Amino acid sequence: MGPEDVMGERELVLSRRGLGALALAGLAGPAFAQGFPSRPIQVIVPFAAGGGVDVTMRVAAEAAGDLIGQRFVVENRGGGATITATTAVVRAAPDGYTVLTAPTTMVINAASRDNLPFDWKTDLVPVSMIAKLPLVVVARRDAPYSTMRELEAAARAARDPLTFSSGGTGTVAHLAGELFALRTGIKLQHVPYRGEGPALSDLIGGTLKVSFATLASVSGQIEGGTVKALGVTTKDRTGLLPGVPTLVEQGYPDYDVSAWLALVAPRGTPQEAIDAMQRAFAAALATQSVRDRMKVLGAEPVPGTPAELAAFMAKEAAQWAEVVRAIGLKPE
Missing domain, CATH: 3.40.190.10 (Periplasmic binding protein-like II)
Structure with a gap:
């Protein structure tokens, strides 16, 4: 399924999707009344166009752009096991106008590869969780x-x-x-x-x-x-397969696994920009239109704060580092 199959017509216009006057009033508050953003925001996806992470981010980014008042322009930079794209964002100006779609691969790479040109824990800052797959x-x-x-x-x-x-x-x-x-x-x-x-x-x-x-x-x-x-494999049943029990339900209480994607920015990005993007994506992911479109992709929207994302990524990094060490994984 390519991006053009998913995006369809501009169905995310707020007046047609019933986000409601109250929600709109909340989005027009201080975080959206400041100087950011004054131009489109580049979202780097570290995979080729058309994959699950790419299309899921495009759905979320279009809706968030409608809310924040500027477009989120998705650019695909595949290859290099996501390292090339991540390095480019780490080295970008920390002004809020270049951000990264961070996948699970990022924390797996940190555990399985030596001499990476960045440390995601210190060179990037969390903005918002986007979705779990x-x-x-x-x-x-x-x-x-x-x-x-x-x-x-x-x-x-x-x-x-x-x-x-x-x-x-x-x-x-x-x-x-x-x-x-x-x-x-x-x-x-x-x-x-x-x-x-x-x-x-x-x-x-x-x-x-x-x-x-x-x-x-x-x-x-x-x-x-x-x-x-x-x-x-997720802790809770997915609405996409409601009849299939989780591993937790089958007696494996600590087993909670998913692929995921999040939004992160270069270290030093202004708090104003982080707050504005987080609020836009949180509101976008709450709309029924976005939830319906992600369901088709096998994705579940998971909005959250930067602090929640930081805690989640730290937990994921620890879990996958344990597995990588146990099996002696080395990149191909």
């Missing part, structure tokens, strides 16, 4: 297990490690599988693919038995019955 554990249709407990039992009984696939080494889906193995003490063998599409094809074809994947990539196959969902 739940993961789902799926099995081929005829697999002899239908729950995570049954999968765990099968892995314990197996003579050789049970194999699972993901869209690539070092991805959130890969590490989600490794985390499950660490938390349960079972043996799993990762089979990396170059993308979730090929992994899903082999799962449906019977070459593989289990895959950890983003909801967006497998929801159609789950609904069509070509694969079956064993569990959702």
Whole structure:
């Protein structure tokens, strides 16, 4: 699905989406009455156009731009495992007019790579959480297990490690599988693919038995019955698959995993700019139009304050650093 398929017509005009006079009055307060922004704001996405992170950010950015009074202009700078784009934003003028779409990859890179040209904890400042992209554990249709407990039992009984696939080494889906193995003490063998599409094809074809994947990539196959969902990896059930229980519900109380994207800015960005952007995105993510459009993408909007985002990213960094150390992950 490309950006043009998602963005559609300008359906985010406030008067048509019932944000309400009270909300509009609140948005017209001090944070939007100051000098920022006086021109468009560049949002760097560290992936190629058309992917889940890119399109999700475009949906949020268009709505936030309508609210803040200036466009958020999305620019894609893929490659370099997100390091190239992140470095560019770290080195940009800290004036609020260049910001970064920070994905989960950023904190994974910090744990798995040496000599990065930046330290995200000190060179970037949090602005707003944008969305989470739940993961789902799926099995081929005829697999002899239908729950995570049954999968765990099968892995314990197996003579050789049970194999699972993901869209690539070092991805959130890969590490989600490794985390499950660490938390349960079972043996799993990762089979990396170059993308979730090929992994899903082999799962449906019977070459593989289990895959950890983003909801967006497998929801159609789950609904069509070509694969079956064993569990959702987020702490709470997703409204996108309300009938599928979480791993927490199945007896894994500390298992809460998702891909995510957030908005961050260079260190030294004025507080006025951070506050204005945070308020715009929080209001945009609360609109039903944005929530509906993100649902199609397999994403769940998660607005929040800079302090909440900082705490969340620190927790994520610690969790993935634990997994990276345990499996000795090195970038390809």
